[in-house]
Amino acid sequence: MKAIVDRDECIGCGLCEATCPEVFEMDVDNIATVIVEVIPGEYEDGAMEAQDECPVTAITVS
Ligand code: F3S
Numbered sequence: 001m002k003a004i005v006d007r008d009e010c011i012g013c014g015l016c017e018a019t020c021p022e023v024f025e026m027d028v029d030n031i032a033t034v035i036v037e038v039i040p041g042e043y044e045d046g047a048m049e050a051q052d053e054c055p056v057t058a059i060t061v062s
Contacts, residue, residue: 001039001044001062002037002039002061002062003034003036003047003051003059003060003061005031005034005058005059007031009057009058010054010058011056012031013054014026014030014032015050016032016050016051016059019046019049019050019053020047020049022035022036022040023036023039023043023050024047024050024059032058032059039061044061047059047061048061
C-alpha cells in the first residue's frame, strides 16, 4: 500500500501525524508528507485510519 497527501487540500491539522507518525510527518510548511515509499504492513491500519480521519480528505491510501 502507498499513501498520498494532496498538499493543496491539507490544512495542517496534524491529525495524520498524531494517528500514524510512522507514515505521516509534518514538513516545514506544516503540510503533511508521506515518509515511506511503501507502507509497512503493520502500519497499514494506522494509515487507513489517518485517511478516514483527515477533515479535508487530503489523504489517499491505496
Ligand atoms: Fe493535513 Fe489531513 Fe493530515 S489536513 S495534516 S493531511 S489529517
